Amino acid sequence: MIEILxxxxxxxxxxxxxxxxxxxxxxxxxxxxxxxxxxSGEIRTNMILGIVFAESIAIYALVxxxxxxxxGAPGLQ
Amino acid sequence: MRKLFQGKNLIVIxxxxxxxxxxxxxxKVPLPTILLPAEKIPGLQIGGFHIxxxxxxxxxxxxxxxxxxxxxxxxxxxxxxxxxxxxEWVFEIFESMLTDIGGKxxxxxxxxxxxxxxxxxxxxxxxxxxxxxxxxxxIEPVEVAYAQNGVSRGYEIESVxxxxxxxxxxxxxxxxxxxxIKTEFAAAEAADExxxxxxxxxxxxxxPLLRAAATDLNLTIGLALFVVLMSHAIGVRKMxxxxxxxFLMPVITGMKPIDFFVGILEFISEFxxxxxxSFRLFGNIFAGQVLLFVMAFLVAxxxxxxxxxxxxxxxxxxxxxxxILTFIYFEQATHSxxxxxxx
Amino acid sequence: xxxxxxxxxxxLAQIINxxxxxxxxxxxxxxxxxxxxxxxxxxxxxxxxxxxxxxQEAEEERSRLMAKLEEERAEAQRRIARASSxxxxxxxxxxxxxxxxxxxxxxxARAEAEAEKQRLLGEAQKQIAELAxxxxxxxxxxxxxxxxxxxxxxxxxxxxxxx
Numbered sequence: 001m002i003e004i005l006x007x008x009x010x011x012x013x014x015x016x017x018x019x020x021x022x023x024x025x026x027x028x029x030x031x032x033x034x035x036x037x038x039x040s041g042e043i044r045t046n047m048i049l050g051i052v053f054a055e056s057i058a059i060y061a062l063v064x065x066x067x068x069x070x071x072g073a074p075g076l077q
Numbered sequence: 078m079r080k081l082f083q084g085k086n087l088i089v090i091x092x093x094x095x096x097x098x099x100x101x102x103x104x105k106v107p108l109p110t111i112l113l114p115a116e117k118i119p120g121l122q123i124g125g126f127h128i129x130x131x132x133x134x135x136x137x138x139x140x141x142x143x144x145x146x147x148x149x150x151x152x153x154x155x156x157x158x159x160x161x162x163x164x165e166w167v168f169e170i171f172e173s174m175l176t177d178i179g180g181k182x183x184x185x186x187x188x189x190x191x192x193x194x195x196x197x198x199x200x201x202x203x204x205x206x207x208x209x210x211x212x213x214x215x216i217e218p219v220e221v222a223y224a225q226n227g228v229s230r231g232y233e234i235e236s237v238x239x240x241x242x243x244x245x246x247x248x249x250x251x252x253x254x255x256x257x258i259k260t261e262f263a264a265a266e267a268a269d270e271x272x273x274x275x276x277x278x279x280x281x282x283x284x285p286l287l288r289a290a291a292t293d294l295n296l297t298i299g300l301a302l303f304v305v306l307m308s309h310a311i312g313v314r315k316m317x318x319x320x321x322x323x324f325l326m327p328v329i330t331g332m333k334p335i336d337f338f339v340g341i342l343e344f345i346s347e348f349x350x351x352x353x354x355s356f357r358l359f360g361n362i363f364a365g366q367v368l369l370f371v372m373a374f375l376v377a378x379x380x381x382x383x384x385x386x387x388x389x390x391x392x393x394x395x396x397x398x399x400x401i402l403t404f405i406y407f408e409q410a411t412h413s414x415x416x417x418x419x420x
Numbered sequence: 421x422x423x424x425x426x427x428x429x430x431x432l433a434q435i436i437n438x439x440x441x442x443x444x445x446x447x448x449x450x451x452x453x454x455x456x457x458x459x460x461x462x463x464x465x466x467x468x469x470x471x472x473x474x475x476q477e478a479e480e481e482r483s484r485l486m487a488k489l490e491e492e493r494a495e496a497q498r499r500i501a502r503a504s505s506x507x508x509x510x511x512x513x514x515x516x517x518x519x520x521x522x523x524x525x526x527x528x529a530r531a532e533a534e535a536e537k538q539r540l541l542g543e544a545q546k547q548i549a550e551l552a553x554x555x556x557x558x559x560x561x562x563x564x565x566x567x568x569x570x571x572x573x574x575x576x577x578x579x580x581x582x583x
Binding site: 041042045048049052055056059060062063066070 | 113174177178349352353356357360394397398401402405
Binding site: 113115126129132135136139143146147149150153155157161164165168169188189190192193196197293294298299300302303 | 425
């Protein structure tokens with residue numbers, strides 16, 4: 001049971017932070033775009049980069065989840 | 078909008094919805110085996126090297142990019158049309174984007190590698206949506222599949238109009254049977270002969286001939302490794318051995334605690350780059366693939382369509398992100414210290 | 421690592437694959453594309469410069485022609501003025517001449533008429549004298565009675581009125 005639960009929790013909990021982060025990031029970017037539409041191209045590029053960096057946190061959680069799921073944690077089995 | 082529900086349109090809509098309902102009730106799509114490592118294709122071997130389905134998909138993507146590229150430059154004229162127009166548009170839009178980020182000189186120097194990564198990953202990801210990917214392949218007994226790829230769940234098969242397909246009736250190998258197969262297979266390997274199970278359970282597994290290239294960690298990690306190593310090479314070429322100072326901050330500045338941690342962080346971030354680059358691409362495409370599997374498993378028709386659109390977008394986005402991060406890593410490697418010029 | 425499907429040969433194969441793709445694209449696809457774009461840019465720049473030069477030349481040509489036209493117009497104006505003044509002068513000349521001639525003709529006609537009148541008057545006097553002579557002669561010949569005298573006068577008057 002715990003073998004299935006562990007990876008699920010890993011990715012599930014690990015995705016909360018990046019989710020909120022990406023939300024805040026896009027909110028800020030969209031507000032900025034609304035205020036100065038003339039630089040929206042630049043803001044968009046930087047927004048994507050910010051999303052990517054926030055997303056990498058979730059990626060680490062994904063790595064842990066995949067390792068738990070397919071390789072297994074030592075001492076669990 | 079009002080005309081949407083009139084006349085012929087109404088018939089078409091009802092027909093489609095009917096087909097969806099009928100398919101949801103009667104046409105059951107088996108859930109494909111979700112397997113992290115790329116499957117080795119049985120019987121396809123070059124010099125003791127088992128070819129995997131993702132490798133074939135990689136070559137397919139390579140060929141697509143090359144073919145389109147060569148078709149574009151084959152007939153070029155001063156007044157662009159068709160493919161050439163598109164290629165020039167792509168070329169210029171990304172060159173201006175890179176110029177915004179890193180300046181004219183760097184954009185010019187690294188645009189080719191940027192575009193190569195972008196186009197290659199774009200086609201590698203989009204090929205996933207072509208019918209036949211993940212669904213056409215070689216059917217073999219679950220025992221063989223277990224020995225080769227570690228698949229323990231098979232399906233019964235049936236023949237529809239001469240085409241052998243899997244049904245949705247599962248056959249699962251239990252733990253003792255798995256152990257038996259393992260020992261048998263090891264013995265066959267040792268004797269260097271092909272493995273044949275001495276009894277079959279009637280379960281079969283489909284090994285697809287093609288599987289999205291980026292669902293293989295070898296591709297994504299290989300690409301990430303290449304990118305990060307290239308960025309180091311660029312840094313060394315720009316600054317000589319001084320480039321490595323960023324990792325040796327503690328030694329140079331006489332062990333101030335903060336510099337010690339900066340040096341360690343720089344060092345760790347190099348590995349984090351590889352991991353995040355490769356697993357971002359892998360995770361997104363793999364998850365997309367599984368999503369499409371599950372949607373097709375739930376309702377075979379219509380339901381997967383919006384998700385295919387989503388995957389189209391994700392495929393482009395991931396290719397773009399990988400390429401732009403490559404450019405940014407290259408760009409960062411040319412600064413004397415990562416924190417000095419950029420904040 | 422094996423459970424994740426990572427293995428050395430495949431990793432290497434994928435890297436080599438990618439490097440090959442990059443080299444091929446960088447050799448056969450990107451340079452011609454870049455060359456084409458640069459050429460087009462060059463041509464556009466050249467075309468724009470040429471257009472600028474042409475426009476400037478046309479502008480110069482135009483202003484030159486305008487100046488010339490202006491000059492010609494002024495010249496024509498001058499000529500017209502000169503011609504009209506000349507014509508005015510000619511008109512005045514002609515008018516003066518005509519007036520002078522008319523005056524001359526009138527003077528001459530008046531002189532002629534005067535002369536004719538004088539001549540006619542002279543002639544009439546001469547005839548009157550002759551007639552008086554004739555009448556005197558008749559009277560002298562017939563003697564004068566009253567009736568005769570009366571008739572004579574009538575005759576005379578008739579004769580003179582007949583004249």
